[in-house]
Amino acid sequence: MSSYLQRVGRAGRLTGNAFILAFVLGRGDQLPKIGDPSSVINGAVRPPATYLNAVEILQRQYTAFVIDQLAADGALPETQYAPKVLNDSEPGSFLDLVITSAEQHVDQHLARFTGAFDSLNEEVVSGLSDWARPVGSEARSSQLARTLLDASLHWNQELERLRLRTKAIEESLPELKRMAELTKESEDVSAHNAARASLRLAKKQAGQRRTEFWVAALERYGVLPNYTLLDDRVQLDVGLTWVDPESGEFAEEQRSYERGRSRAISEFAPGAHFYAQGLDVTIDAVDLGTDGERVRALAFCPDCGFARDLEEGAVVTCPRCSSTAIADVDQRLRVVEIEHVSAEVRRDESSISDSSEDRERVRFTVQLAADLDEANVSAQWYVDEVGFGCKFARAMTLRWVNLGRAGLGATRFIAGAEHASPLFRLCKGCGKLDREGDTNNAWEHRVWCRYRKDRSEHTDTIALTRTLTTQAIVLRVPPSMTVGDALSMPSLSAAIQLGLREVIGGDPDHLQLSTMAEPVPGEDVNNLALLIHDTVPGGTGYLADLADPSRIREVFEQALAALERCDCANEPVRAACDKCLLPFAPGGDVGSVSRTSALHNLQVLLQYRDGSASDWSTTEVDPGVQDPESHLEQWFRKVFKERVTALGASLKEIPGEWGVDYPGHAAGSAPDMVVAAPATRRRHAAGLRARGIGRPRPTGRDLHGRVRLPRVAGASATGRRRDEAPGPARSRLPRRRADVGRPAPSAGRRSGA
Structure with a gap:
């Protein structure tokens, strides 16, 4: 509503006439607007929310407060651009003055800052104090100091990366120009033009870094609060080239777009299509840092959300769920935190046309790995007889892992889920997406890449990640x-x-x-x-x-x-x-x-x-996983669905409570069991008879009045003997690890009888 009012307010300023047409999507949170169209133009405007107890926002606000105090006292030199602030942290520099004051007068700053609020959570105040205080008497040992020094380090690394890129392009330009003039082939001419465009983009970005307002630079690195307060941004740089139809001269333009990381993890992934300003841009490169410095190796637990940076040492057993499978080689992934991506496109080839009425959407597999550390659980409780419980974690690390295009590649287990994971194969030199394996082509690299003319490939297979540490509630529900x-x-x-x-x-x-x-x-x-x-x-x-x-x-x-x-x-x-x-x-x-x-x-x-x-x-005592329904009934539903789907049947789930019965004869046959929906009394015979095994007799009923199966020696819950060769459509009962297809336990354990 607020966005609509802003646009309406700007309309008609030039001529006094305007026609405003509001479009809404027919899905998601915009569905209510379909049912009530007037709410789009005549609704309520919600004021922006301010979260006073948000720890990281308070940390950024506190840093701004310290800088304000120094500026008010005249203790900071007048400055405008980022280099004066982030270029170094030597004694007497801007950063040194801020860190020294913040650590030497921490009690005074904290008292004045927290006193400006009517009320703050005591735990939040304690956390802010721990973050701002130095360790003992050691200078620059506070986490506040580390945040400022890291911002300086990253700023200098960005400039150095752009300097090296500019140097590489300038060194390659003479040869590219010679080849373009010699062969006149479109590929060589395009490479030369692309190099010129890349050189201008690199110089422009370096200039922007040097002329960026210092407050904006510190906002970008999460040191000072920005206007959104919520989500860090990911930048997409687009190099656009074309030939001017009137002059015949080569032209180029650089455009930049931003998205929050929560959306960018899939919308800005290599191979994704991004639509803006009449262009269909295919993103084709990720910033890996100089010599791949931003790429890390992580070991992911296959059964829970724990992950370990291998620079901190190898892990043999998962400290959360005790799984030893985390030590497997398949659980190691090279990852890069998504921060900066790019694309180079020709305007005539990327302009949106009428050739297709729909936008091309590339689906990626993004798995959430939520790391629940019991040391951070400050409250928990469980409801008797229901199997329901609640845990509050004051800090939980959440990692969203983009494993590549959905449905492709070998499968792997991460955080209790099995996914096809082709990952992203990127050039180690320029980060561009490699589209043809085992063959190195010049067009698979940026023109300035040192591996562009090599015979062999130099690629790195990675996953994209987005990491967030925040508060969370875990709700346990019955299986x-x-x-x-x-x-x-x-x-x-x-x-x-x-x-x-x-x-x-x-x-x-x-x-x-x-x-x-x-x-x-x-x-x-x-x-x-x-x-x-x-x-x-x-x-x-x-x-x-x-x-x-x-x-x-x-x-x-x-x-x-x-x-x-x-x-x-x-x-x-x-x-x-x-x-x-x-x-x-x-x-x-x-x-x-x-x-x-x-x-x-x-x-x-x-x-x-x-x-x-x-x-x-x-x-408050954890009773473990509780459920009044037998495990056999739960897994019967799962395996039954898998088997009928494998046989080619279409399956539509209709909500309702189902039960299992053993009626003897039904419809002229003797089924092993009958699945019935009590609401409609419709009964469906399930033919799961096993050769050589008689019809099981019920041994009792559970809390819902449904029968339990006896334990049959030598038989699995699918009605076949363990030593019998499986048929083509046979399903195995997986272990109950977050409902994923892990290897099955013994028949006696899975029977639930």
């Missing part, structure tokens, strides 16, 4: 909501976001929900859990209050009430609508959420009995 049910977790996640909106009174734009593999003490497998995390670095402090049982229960109750009164409750053909769950569908996949599924899960978590919720009885 019956996670195993073999594709609707359950997305629907519950969307319902919780709906409940947060009802409780907060607006969209919780600083909170995001996802799933993660939660290591459970005393369990040999990890549990799939819901993750609510702050998008603000360091956290805003809101989740610390939300982690209370009464607040979580209020969110659930508000979500349940909103779903019950939603208009789509009277429309059986609609799984959900734009007024309830669809705006919060994960990834915009509206087919993954169901109002009925969300209602059922909320009623289970609220312990509904006889139509009303029961009070929670909580404990």
Whole structure:
């Protein structure tokens, strides 16, 4: 709404006439606008939020406060441009004066800064104090000093990188010019023109760094607060070339665009298409630093979100979930934190035309690795008999890992999930995407790259990462909501976001929900859990209050009430609508959420009995993973889906509670079991008979009145003997590691009987 009003206010300034047309997408959080178009032009403008208890924002504000105090006292030299601030940190320099004052007068600065606030969380104040104080009497030992010195280091590295690039281009230009004049071939002429454009871009960027206002430079490195307060930016540099149709002369232009890292991890990945100002730009290079200095090697746990920088030493066992598979070579990835990407395109080839009505969208596999360190868990509680629990982590490291184009490449396990991961094969010299393996082509490099004319390739296979350390809540739910049910977790996640909106009174734009593999003490497998995390670095402090049982229960109750009164409750053909769950569908996949599924899960978590919720009885002692439903029923759903899909059948999941029965004969046959939906009483025979194994007899019923299978010696839960050769469509029961296809345990363990 605010964006619309800004644009309307600017319209018609030249002639007094204007026509404004508002477009909205038919998916995601814009779906409610489809149902209520007038809200686009006649809605409420929400004021920007300020998060006083956000640790990293306070750190940046505190640094600005110290600089302001020095400037007010006349202790800082007058300066305008970044080199005077970031060029060095020698005694008497700008940085030295700031660090010295911040460390020598830390008590005075902290008292005056925190005294300007009406109230600040004590834990936040303590954390700010630890960050600002030096270690003992050692100079420049505070984390504040390290932040300023790192900014100076990175600024000088950027300039040095641009200097080396400029030198390489200038050295290559004479030969490129000679070849262009000699052969007159388009490839050589284009290479010469591209080199000229790259030289101008490098000089322009170096000039911008030297003439950048010093405050803007410190904002860019996260030292001072910027206007967004929330997300660091990633820059895309586009070198645009064309031949002027009138003069026939070569022309070039440099353009730069920015995106927050949360979006750039996929939108700015190599091979992605970026559309702006009438251009279709294919991103083709990542800044790897001088001689690949920004590339690191990490070991990722296959079963949880832990990762270790191998420069800190090798890891044999995961310290979170005790998995030894983290030591496997396949778990090592070379990664680069996405900060700067580039593209070089010809304007005539990249201009958007009418050849296609849709934009080309390249899908990438981005896996979240959420590292839950028990040392950072400051509160936890669990509900008896439900299998539900909550942990609040005052600091959690979240890594989003872009593993390359979706559906391609060899598979690997990261953070409890299995993905095809082709990764990105980039040139070690210039960072350009290598498109043809085993062959080195000049067009696969920037014209200034030292490997451009080599016979052999010099590539590095990497993954892109985005890292955020912030506050988070981990919600443990029963496995019956996670195993073999594709609707359950997305629907519950969307319902919780709906409940947060009802409780907060607006969209919780600083909170995001996802799933993660939660290591459970005393369990040999990890549990799939819901993750609510702050998008603000360091956290805003809101989740610390939300982690209370009464607040979580209020969110659930508000979500349940909103779903019950939603208009789509009277429309059986609609799984959900734009007024309830669809705006919060994960990834915009509206087919993954169901109002009925969300209602059922909320009623289970609220312990509904006889139509009303029961009070929670909580404990702080972790009881482990609990679930009233048998493991066999859970894995039956999963394996049944996998097998019918492997046989070529189309499968549509309809929400509802299913049960298993053994009726003897049905429809003239003797099935092993019958799967029934109680709401409709429709019954489906499941032919899982095994040769040589009689029909199993029930041994009892679980809490839901459903039967349990006996343990049959020598048989798997799919109804075949372990020593029997598997058929072409055979599915194995995976271990319950966040619902992924890991190797199966023994038949007796997986039976759940």
